[in-house]
Amino acid sequence: xxxxxxxxxxxxxxxxxxxxxxxxQRVGGRWVAATPDERLHSFEAGDGAVSEVAERIVExxxxxxxxxxxxxxxxxxxxxxxxxAQRDTLDFIGLLADKQVLVx
Numbered sequence: 001x002x003x004x005x006x007x008x009x010x011x012x013x014x015x016x017x018x019x020x021x022x023x024x025q026r027v028g029g030r031w032v033a034a035t036p037d038e039r040l041h042s043f044e045a046g047d048g049a050v051s052e053v054a055e056r057i058v059e060x061x062x063x064x065x066x067x068x069x070x071x072x073x074x075x076x077x078x079x080x081x082x083x084x085a086q087r088d089t090l091d092f093i094g095l096l097a098d099k100q101v102l103v104x
Contacts, residue, residue, distance in 0.1 A: 010067065010094045012086065016102045017063035024058070024101070031058045035100040053078060057092060061102065067093055 018024050021036040030050055033041040043054035053074060060070045067089060074085045096102040 010090045010097070010104060012068040012071065012090070013066050014093075014104045015063065015066050016061050016093050016097070016104050018061060019100050019103050022101055031055050033058075033101045037100060039099070041096075041099060041101055053080075053088075054092060057089060061093075 018033075019036065023034040025032060031043055035041065043051050043058060045051040045054075056074065056077065057070060060073055065073075070093075071082070071085045071089050074080060074089065075082050078085075080088075093102060093104070097104050
């Protein structure tokens with residue numbers, strides 16, 4: 001298991017799903033989430049540009065795929081090492097859970 005900076009520990013066998021009280025939809029070609037705390041979240045890289053990988057992770061979260069399944073799709077679609085994809089995906093999904101976008 002790997003923990004993100006928010007101290008949440010997430011396992012690859014977890015099947016994440018969108019929080020029941022979160023609205024997630026595409027707006028202007030980008031994913032946007034409105035969470036129960038009435039905040040809006042978009043999925044951007046550090047420079048403010050759309051993160052294709054983050055948006056792909058959001059697309060793959062369907063309540064059926066495990067994080068390991070999501071990582072395998074990312075490794076097949078993007079030029080990324082498996083270990084890096086695992087670490088970054090676990091951290092990102094943990095962050096989304098902390099923000100009430102997802103439940104684990």
